[in-house]
Each structure stands twice: as C-alpha cells, then as structure tokens.
Amino acid sequence: MKTEIVIKNLSKSYGKKQALRGVDLQIEKGMFGLLGRNGAGKTTLMKVLATLLEKDSGKVKICGIPVEHASEIRKITGYLPQEFSMYPNMSVYEAMDYLGVLSGLDKSARKKRIPMLLERVNLRENSRTKVRALSGGMKRRLGIAQAILHDPKVLIVDEPTAGLDPEERVRFRNLLSEIAEDRIVILSTHIVGDVEAACEEIAVMDEGKIIYRGTVEELVNLVEGRVYRAEISRKELERLKSEYTVTSMITLGNNVMVRFLSETTPFQGAQHCDAGVEDAYMYLMQKEGKTYDHDSL
Numbered sequence: 136m137k138t139e140i141v142i143k144n145l146s147k148s149y150g151k152k153q154a155l156r157g158v159d160l161q162i163e164k165g166m167f168g169l170l171g172r173n174g175a176g177k178t179t180l181m182k183v184l185a186t187l188l189e190k191d192s193g194k195v196k197i198c199g200i201p202v203e204h205a206s207e208i209r210k211i212t213g214y215l216p217q218e219f220s221m222y223p224n225m226s227v228y229e230a231m232d233y234l235g236v237l238s239g240l241d242k243s244a245r246k247k248r249i250p251m252l253l254e255r256v257n258l259r260e261n262s263r264t265k266v267r268a269l270s271g272g273m274k275r276r277l278g279i280a281q282a283i284l285h286d287p288k289v290l291i292v293d294e295p296t297a298g299l300d301p302e303e304r305v306r307f308r309n310l311l312s313e314i315a316e317d318r319i320v321i322l323s324t325h326i327v328g329d330v331e332a333a334c335e336e337i338a339v340m341d342e343g344k345i346i347y348r349g350t351v352e353e354l355v356n357l358v359e360g361r362v363y364r365a366e367i368s369r370k371e372l373e374r375l376k377s378e379y380t381v382t383s384m385i386t387l388g389n390n391v392m393v394r395f396l397s398e399t400t401p402f403q404g405a406q407h408c409d410a411g412v413e414d415a416y417m418y419l420m421q422k423e424g425k426t427y428d429h430d431s432l
Contacts, residue, residue: 136198136199136288137198137199138163138164138198138288138289138318138319139161139162139163139164139198139319140160140161140162140184140195140196140197140198140289140319140321141160141161141194141195141196142158142159142160142161142162142193142194142195143159143193143194143195144157144158144159144192144193144194145157145158145159145180145183145190145192145193145194145195146158146190146191146192146193147179147183147188147190147191148191153343154176154179154343155176155179155180155183155190155343156176156342156343156344157193157344158176158180158193158343158344158345159345160338160345160348162319162321162336163319163336164315164317164318164319165315165316165319165320165335165336166311166312166315166320166322166333166334166335166336167319167320167321167322167334167336167337167338168322168324168329168330168333168334168336168337168338168351169181169321169322169323169324169337169338169340170324170325170327170330170337170338170339170340170416171325171339171340171341172325172341172420173325175325175340175341175342175343176340176342176343176344177293177323177324177325177340178217178293178294178323179343180323180340181214181291181293181321181323183195183202184197184202184212184289184291184321185208185209185212185214185291186202186205186208186209186212187214190202197211197212197289198211198288198289210285210287211287211288211289212287212288212289212290212291213281213282213283213284213285213287213289213290213291214282214290214291214292214293215275215278215279215282215290215291215292215293215295216293217293217294217295217297219274219275219278220274221234221266221277221278221281222266223265223266223267224265224266224267225265225266226262226263226264226265226266227253227258227261227262227263227264227265227266227269227277228249228253228262228263230266230277230281231245231249231252231253231277231280231281231284232245232249234281234284235248235249235284238284238285239285240284240285248284248286249284250262252280252283252284253280255280255310255313256276256277256279256280256310257276257306258273258276258277258280261273270303271298271299271303272299272300272303272306272307275295275296275299275303275307276306276307276310278295279292279295279307279310279311279314283314287318288318288319289318289319289320289321290311290314290315290318290319290320290321291321291323292311292320292321292322292323293323294323294324294325295307295311295322295324296308296324296326296329297324297325297326304329305332308329308332308333311333312333322334327412327413327416330351330412331351331411331412331413334351335350335351336349336350337349337350337351337354339354339416339419341419341420346419347419351412354412354415354416354419355410355411355412355414355415356410357415357418357419358396358410358414358415358418359410360407360410361396361397361398361410361414361418362382362394362395362396362407362408362409362410362411362414363394363395363396363397363401363405363406363407363408364392364393364394364395364405364406364408365392365393365395365401365402365404365405365406366387366390366391366392366393366404367390367391367393368389368390368391369389369390369391372384372391372393375393375395379395379396379397379401380395380396380417380418380421381393381394381395382394382395382396382413382414382417383413394408394414396414396417396418396421
C-alpha cells in the first residue's frame with residue numbers, strides 16, 4: 136500500500152456556493168503545507184479527506200482506498216480540526232484511554248501506547264491534569280496525541296497554530312515535522328510562517344482552486360527580481376499602496392519602511408531585495424486566477 140493521496144477534479148458545493156472547484160492534487164509521504172486565506176476552501180478539502188463531508192464529484196484515493204469507503208479511510212487517517220475540544224472533566228490519561236477504547240485498541244496496547252504518545256507531545260507530566268485546565272498549546276498537543284493514537288498513515292491538521300504564542304507555535308511545528316518522518320502530515324493554514332518553517336512541498340488555495348503546487352523554493356522563485364523596499368513618509372504610504380502590492384511595513388518614527396512588489400524598476404530610492412515566501416504568496420493573491428505548477432516554472 137503506497138502512502139499517497141491522489142485527488143482528481145474534486146468539487147463540493149454548499150447550496151449555490153462552490154467551495155471546491157475541480158481540485159487536482161497529489162500528496163506523498165512527509166510534511167505537506169496547504170496555504171490559503173480564510174474561506175479559500177481548505178477546511179472543506181480537509182473534511183472531505185477525513186470523510187466528514189461527502190464530495191459532489193471527482194475522485195479521491197487515500198493510500199489506494201477510495202474516499203467513499205469511509206470506515207477503511209478512518210482506520211488509516213487522523214484528524215485534528217481547527218476547533219478541538221474533548222472531555223473537559225476527564226484527566227489527560229482518562230481522555231486518551233477512552234478514545235483508545237473507541238478506536239478499538241485493547242487494554243495492553245493502550246497501556247503501552249498512551250504513555251509513549253504523551254511523552255512524545257510533552258504531556259507525560261500532565262497525565263493526571265484535567266483537560267479543561269490545559270493551556271491552548273497543551274490542548275493542541277493533546278489533539279495530536281489523540282489523532283495518532285491508532286497509528287494512522289495520514290494525519291490532517293487544520294489551522295493548528297492559530298492563537299498560539301510564538302514559542303508554542305515553534306514547538307508544535309517541530310512535533311509535526313517529527314511525526315511526518317513516516318507518514319503524510321497535511322498542515323492546512325493561513326499563516327505563511329508555518330508553511331515556510333515546516334514544509335518543503337506546498338499548495339496554495341484560493342476560491343476553491345489550487346493556484347500553486349510545488350516546493351517553497353519554487354514558490355519564492357516566482358517573485359525573484361520583483362521585490363523592493365523603500366523608506367517613505369507616512370503621507371506617501373497611501374499613494375504607494377494604491378500603486379503597488381505592499382507585503383510588509385515597519386514604522387520608523389515619522390517614516391515607514393515598506394516592502395512591496397513591482398514588475399518594473401519603481402521610483403528613485405527604492406532598493407531591490409531578496410524575495411521571501413510572504414512576498415510570493417502576496418504575488419499569487421494579486422495574480423488570482425492564474426494557476427502555477429512546478430512543472431511549468
């Protein structure tokens with residue numbers, strides 16, 4: 136059984152709103168980033184893969200199994216939704232043990248696997264802590280532990296670092312990277328920094344379509360030579376924003392250091408600078424409607 140996900144011409148609508156529009160995607164073992172703004176269709180795609188939503192049309196196979204075979208798919212997939220909650224009055228260990236029972240693990244397997252997983256997500260010392268008393272970051276890490284309790288081949292995590300402090304975000308990304316060594320991990324997020332730090336292969340989604348598929352490096356190459364920076368006055372800022380795509384701003388007293396995109400050499404005083412993932416992402420959003428694939432770069 137090959138560890139891969141193959142999606143062909145996948146579509147899904149909610150009434151008159153089309154959430155997925157002919158999505159084609161192939162994902163192999165390792166950490167895969169799905170990047171897109173809120174409302175791009177990422178969560179709908181994740182729910183179809185997790186068999187929580189039925190597709191309207193198209194084909195989806197996970198490790199060779201058609202997504203219509205929901206019970207078989209759920210045996211080999213783990214899912215951590217954006218809004219995660221579980222048994223607040225149970226202790227961490229009790230919640231994991233109960234979920235282990237629901238997953239069909241026998242008592243000896245649970246006694247062996249639960250402590251190992253809590254150690255892996257750095258919650259071993261909190262095994263007796265009530266779930267409701269955990270911090271946001273701890274709850275997300277517990278969510279990962281429960282999602283891989285049955286040792287799935289595919290782990291799907293939807294917006295896992297939203298609301299976490301920077302230190303916890305780094306810890307969480309490192310944990311996902313470790314888990315991805317022997318399975319597929321799909322990280323769905325609108326936070327560019329998470330994809331840049333944790334993923335090599337990525338796709339960018341907008342309005343239900345895949346508008347880019349390739350590596351992070353290939354994405355950055357899209358805007359090489361198009362990124363500039365300049366120090367301007369606050370009064371000039373609105374004019375510059377109306378003429379160029381601004382990717383970042385830093386306040387410097389009465390002035391602002393702006394980073395922006397331009398197809399041609401801009402005004403005097405603007406300096407060319409190296410491109411980054413944020414710049415490339417903003418470029419894709421600006422060029423909405425055109426699809427980029429690494430094979431066509």
